[in-house]
Amino acid sequence: MKKLSLVLVIALALCALPIAARAEGTLTVYNWYDYIDESVLDDFTAETGIKVDYVMFTTVEEMYVKMTTGGGKYDIIVPSDYIIERLIKDDMLTPMDFEKMPNAKANLLDNMWTADYDVGNLYSVPYMWGTVGILYNTEYVDEEITSWSSLFDPQYKRDVFMLDSIRDTMGVTLKFLGYNLNERSEEALGKVRDLLIKQKQDGIVQGYLVDEVKDKMVGGEAAMAVMWSGDAMYAIEDNDSLVYVVPEEGSNVWIDALCIPKTSENAEAAMKFIDFLCREDIAQRNYDYIHYCSPIRQVVEGLDEEEAANPAVNPSQEIIARCDFFHDIMDYMDVYNKYWMEIRS
Amino acid sequence: MKRSFFSGPYALWMIMFTIFPIVFVALYAFQDNTGAFTIDNITRCFEGTYMKVLWRSVKLALECTVLCVLLGYPCAYFLASKDFSKYKTLFVLILLPMWMNFLLRTYASMSLLERNGIINAIVTALGFDRWNMIGTEGAVLYGMVYNYLPFMVLPIHTSLKKMDQRVIEAAQDLGANPARVFLKVTLPLSMSGVISGITMVFMPSVTTFAISKLLGSGNFMLMGDVIENQYMVANDWSFGSSLSLFMTVLILISIGLLNRLDTNKSERSDNW
Incomplete structure (x- = not known):
């Protein structure tokens, strides 16, 4: 019986290990499948020395379950609008500081600040829409x-x-x-x-x-x-x-936006990463790779005639x-x- | 004392990866989302929607198991016979697909079965109309048989291999014709292999989920898909757990029945 309880204690101790073993200077980014040009991640590491641990999900419901049940600890998540609304309501997001994100402040399109799930982007920065x-x-x-x-x-x-x-x-x-x-x-x-x-x-x-x-x-x-x-x-x-x-x-x-969960211990680095994604050359590369509508002004202004006329990348006001x-x-x-x-x- | 020391790691393994998860699943199954005790989740398992899915899962799993026996037994029989004992490669070929991840193989099957897939390219080149394969129950069944067939062949092959050849020779000496030898001696003696093959095929196929999604194009939810959906989409862990528990009990019962069949059989063959 004694032996069994010892085994139990060890088992419990082992379960607790992974939480302690997280390296400093690493960002865990939880994004949709096929939703970034992954070479951008290497460039971010090269420029800042911050490593990126990149994990992916298929539907936003799956992400919400993993995030709220402690299935993983994430520094950046990319939920859709209505999930952001819920996360804000549940007080699970870190407020954004645009003073630390000059690219985001300067480059986001005007209509990307007014979406009703988070007016003024207090807790989220649009990534794609x-x-x-x-x-x-x-x-x-x-x-x-x-x-x-x-x-x-x-x-x-x-x-x-x-x-x-x-x-x-x-x-x-x-x-x-x-x-x-x-x-x-x-x-x-x-x-x-x-x-x-x-x-x-x-x-x-x-x-x-x-x-x-x-x-x-x-x-x-x-x-x-x-x-x-x-x-x-x-x-x-x-x-x-x-x-x-x-x-x-x-x-x-819809808008998928970058958010920082309250549980993140790397909010500073996370904002650096978000700002990096809003830089015009990086946003351009991501746009070229995944083709969703970009919230970044320079990318939209740079669309060629054929793209600008295509409702898939540039929906008209009427749509x-x-x-x-x-x-x-x-x-x-x-x-x-x-x-x-x-x-x- | 010393011997039990060596069993320590296994005990630890079992506790962490078998006992703990099952206890958690059982706990969740009897809780509502506030953590209070309830049996609502269990009764919900018996609703029409889920019974329909359960019936489809069991039906497909049974069909898969029967097909695996029909295909796997002759295969194992020939591989175990003297004529083929030189050709070790054949045996390796049966195992070879298992060296690759099953998801990859299923994706490959998908491109075989698609409307503009390889099989239809051949069919149309021969002048026939296209076949509708992808997204049908048949495609799911094919994927299951393809994936689980080795689990049927291996145990049957082993039981045939270890069979005492002198028993068969004795039957032949006593005048039994080949069909009689097979039915009265070989088959009963290899029954334990068939039973463990059935267990190893039926269990994974009744809970399968990725195959039904990729080859069934998401048209046929099986029990595995429903459970996945409860965890990943509906965020209802309690109900997902009670469905899992329900399946676990169902599998336990069927294994119990199979084992009874097995002991009955071997007793009978002992008394022969």
Whole structure:
């Protein structure tokens, strides 16, 4: 019995070890998959001597779970707007000090200071932004797509990819049905569920995926896909027949922003890193690599004519006007999750 | 005393990586999000949505196991027979895929099965219409069989290899024809290998999740996907845990049943 308790003590001690063994001068950055030109990280280390430990997630819900359950300790995270709203509400973020971030202060576009989840960027610095829309392949689609209704059109059998992301997929369906993007009513969500289940039963859906979709669209695997604008742009670069459109019913506009969790012990270095990302040459490299809309003035001004006319990288005011931000509906997510499981199972 | 000293590291290992996690899972399963005791999570497991997923998971896992037995037994039989004993390479070829990460192999399968994938390139070149493979239940089943087949072949092969050849010769001497020798001697004696093969294939396939996502294109949620979803998306660890616990109990019961079958069989073959 004594031996067993000794073993238990050792086991507990071992569990505690990794927390103590963190090197000074290292930043842990927790970002989306495929969301940075990784050579930028080496340059940051070369310039400042601060090492970067780079880890990635696929959906922002996954990031939120890892962050709040102590699955890892991060110095910089890149949540989306409605998650930032929640993190601010829960007092989990370190306030930003723009005196220490001259590039961010000077280079961020004016409309990047006014988003309603964090007016004035007190706790977050926009990293990339974009919209949700339909990417379609003109080789398979003869009409010009302007409405979400094409996603439910039976002539596109096994030809539509949906996003395996709860807020996006349910959000655009809500928009299609004429509801608010942040709808809180079981009646509306029930209609969304019925429509999405019918879409599946009619054999229109080829799959629910996230990261794999862009490569599949490049390879001509389907006629259309619900997609984030940057992924769409990535696919368009590799396949000329692809076109991105933000449907007329409206959609979601979003901002992914850099934040520093309260648990970070390296806030100074983290702000250095954020400021580094806002430097025009670094922002340009990241834009060239991932193709989401950049919040940095010089990058937007430097767009060539073709890019400037493309709604995937440079949505017009008119497009933005019909799009909304997601808001945090944490207390209502149980209902969303319930309907989501019914759709997906 | 001395001997138990050596078991120390294993005890530590078991406590850290088996006992602790199971205790945590069990604790979570009986808590609501405030930490109070509840059995709601357990009763929720029996809701229609999850029963449907469970049924699909079990059905696919059973199909996978049956296919693995049908494909794996002849394979192991021929590899263990004298004719093939010279060809060690064949055996290595069975093991070879296991040297690579299974996710990589599944991604590779994906590009085989896609609409413009390699198989369809051949099919259309031969003048046929494209086959719909990716995103179907068949594709998921294929991925599972492909991944778990070695786990069936290996134990059967071992049990056939260690079989006393003189028993078979005796049966032949006593006038049994080859079919009779196989059915009455070889098969019963290799049953323990088949049973452990079934266990090793059924368990991972009933809880699989990455394969169903990549080859099923996310169209078919299996129990593993639902549990992952509860942890990663819904952020409902309690319900995720109770689903895991539910699966653990289910697997325990099926292993228990299998073991009974095994002892019955070997008793019978002992009394033969």
